[in-house]
Amino acid sequence: MNRWVKALRAPFFTASAVPVFLGTAVAYNHTGRISVPDLILTLIGVIALHAGTNLANDYFDHLSGNDDLNPHPTPFSGGSRVIQDGLISPKGVLIYSLSWFTLGCLIGLYLNWRRPGNVILYLGLIGVFSGFFYT
Template sequence: MKRPRFKLWIRAMRAPFFQAVIVPTILGTAIAWYRSGIFYWQYFLLTTLAVIFINAGTNLANDYFDHQSTSDDINRDATPFSGGSRVIQENLISPGKMYRSSLIFFALAAVIGLYLAFTRGLLLLIIGIIGVLIGYFYTASPIKLGYRGWGEFVAGLGCGPLVVLGAYYVQAQTLSLEALFISIPVGLLIAAVLYINEFPDYACDKKAGKNTLIVKMGRKRARKGFYSLLLIAYLFIILAAILKIVPCTLLISLLTFPLAWKAMKIAHSSYASKQEILPAMSGTIIIHLSVGLLLSVGYVLAKVFPWL
């Protein structure tokens, strides 16, 4: 594949957003290593590939179905973080090719998922099927989760508990209440990423009948939802440490709270401005990435330095 074409598909898949599934995969694996001392690098790589393929399929399908609904086509307020990849709107890739490519990525994920299910446990088959269904029907008829105000919930579920528990299970071949509990902040933060990214799309989503939470509440009222997602995520981490569900070393993730505070201040004052809200959008992505990685680092520190 020629380099320009490769870069085009990287753009179409929205590869920078793969962190949404890579971060919880690392976290689930770190928890398993901390609790059992187990780390199978080959299964970790396969798990990472599988979730990336599901995410790529989801993003491609999302662009296709948002084109079908005209949501992206009428969007004149697209940003680097919202409004889709724009490759269909710029006639760089045909809608049909986007749709077929999404199915190919889902199929590749299914192949890896079947292998992991039969080598590590059939529960992974259920987790994988739920992940694919969430990804496909996020914008696909007849369910169209993202069009009915369920987008943040299913994104948080899919990129939080589902991936963390799946990655944990691949390594440890069991489930964990601890993994479930600490996956919730990660899920809330990816929901916050999606949520804040919908503010610039308010007008076009409303016109296209895409009833996101922002459309349902209006941008001014919806600000409180953004604050809640961020604050509850941090409160979950603090609560988990206080209750000794997780090692206290995970409190290192609280170092990122100033970034969250800054994002909330920007969202409060600039919720109606496409340009001025951009730092809150990029900041929330950084918060999700840094919190997820620092939680993983916290588990590594607790394992290497158990007296901490």
């Protein structure tokens, strides 16, 4: 598996995609319509933020030594191990994380610009802050 793909821990993206689809279903039930372009952008943005969170978690767990202390890593505990296995440098993981966060933020800002109010902006700021410092 490609080291960059391994670092993303993509199988866990369903944890972010399912709420997007659930929210879409609720919105459709309430309004009777769906904006497919907004749905696609939302899905890409949410998954980008999830990817950034996974990578930030790997980076900060490496800095704290938490992943190094895990003698039996699993997909649910111990991170992607790309830093511990020497596949990607810590700086590379951090830059990769910030790239995904940037993509998610740009999409969120665009969606916020298209909608009245700033709900997307405020929720996005909470999500980005929580995701980056989640560890």
